[in-house]
Amino acid sequence: MKPVSSLRETAPPPPTHVGIIMDGNGRWAQGRGRPRIEGHRRGMETVREVVKGSIEQGIEYLTLYGFSIENWKRPAAEISSLMGLLRLYLRQEIKELDQQGVRMRFIGQRSLLANDIVSLIEEAEEQTKNNTALNLVVALSYGARQEITAAAQSVARQVAAGELDVSTIDESVISEYLETAGMPDPDLVIRTSGEQRISNFLLWQVAYAELVFTDTLWPDFSREDLREAINEFHRRERRYGATG
Numbered sequence: 001m002k003p004v005s006s007l008r009e010t011a012p013p014p015p016t017h018v019g020i021i022m023d024g025n026g027r028w029a030q031g032r033g034r035p036r037i038e039g040h041r042r043g044m045e046t047v048r049e050v051v052k053g054s055i056e057q058g059i060e061y062l063t064l065y066g067f068s069i070e071n072w073k074r075p076a077a078e079i080s081s082l083m084g085l086l087r088l089y090l091r092q093e094i095k096e097l098d099q100q101g102v103r104m105r106f107i108g109q110r111s112l113l114a115n116d117i118v119s120l121i122e123e124a125e126e127q128t129k130n131n132t133a134l135n136l137v138v139a140l141s142y143g144a145r146q147e148i149t150a151a152a153q154s155v156a157r158q159v160a161a162g163e164l165d166v167s168t169i170d171e172s173v174i175s176e177y178l179e180t181a182g183m184p185d186p187d188l189v190i191r192t193s194g195e196q197r198i199s200n201f202l203l204w205q206v207a208y209a210e211l212v213f214t215d216t217l218w219p220d221f222s223r224e225d226l227r228e229a230i231n232e233f234h235r236r237e238r239r240y241g242a243t244g
């Protein structure tokens with residue numbers, strides 16, 4: 001039997017960037033005859049676990065889809081309890097995340113969030129900006145089509161102002177105008193709860209991501225499930241359009 005150290009040496013490198021569409025909180029609660037918010041509360045605990053698991057696995061970027069721009073269509077009561085949980089998370093977890101060496105960033109339309117939440121987000125980004133153990137990107141009030149539309153507007157403004165030549169606009173220029181500018185594209189996207197769709201998550205950036213769907217509901221998702229998804233990722237052959 002091989003000693004553990006040499007097994008480790010031969011292990012393939014982890015995906016650099018993992019994105020997670022955290023779905024199934026409501027069904028988790030409803031299956032237990034509990035209010036949906038109970039599922040969101042448990043989902044927050046899963047976030048804690050998955051952040052630790054990501055650091056263990058050596059993942060550099062973890063992007064969590066926490067609230068989509070379309071989620072504003074939900075009943076006011078659910079939105080308000082979700083925002084309450086978000087406040088709680090931002091107040092309670094930042095210190096610990098900071099101690100773990102997590103750098104936090106947020107993407108999505110901040111103008112739709114309450115002012116105090118925007119302040120908490122800005123504080124979290126500022127407080128953790130020098131951390132390097134893990135980049136945790138939280139997508140809140142986020143929609144990829146809206147992000148791409150805003151990028152197109154910015155590019156058009158630059159062109160109209162004579163600051164950008166149309167012939168120089170290529171993929172890297174577009175990427176720079178997205179909220180994820182400077183970050184690598186996701187290598188792996190995991191969606192929980194059995195749904196097999198992207199729901200407006202990082203549409204540009206996931207062009208060549210490997211997609212892993214699991215029936216596990218987000219509150220039940222564990223570090224072990226994260227490991228399994230990464231194992232599945234390692235079994236895939238990424239060809240980027242070329243031959244194998």
Ligand code: IPE
Binds near residue numbers: 022023027028193
């Ligand atoms: C994911 O769980 C969390 C958010 C979208 C905010 P859901 O609330 O979508 O749970 P289901 O899909 O209804 O079970």
Ligand code: IPE
Binds near residue numbers: 022024199
């Ligand atoms: C996607 O989940 C958004 C988040 C996980 C934050 P939804 O539950 O909103 O997605 P749909 O409506 O099933 O596509």
Ligand code: MG
Binds near residue numbers: 023024025
């Ligand atoms: Mg859902």
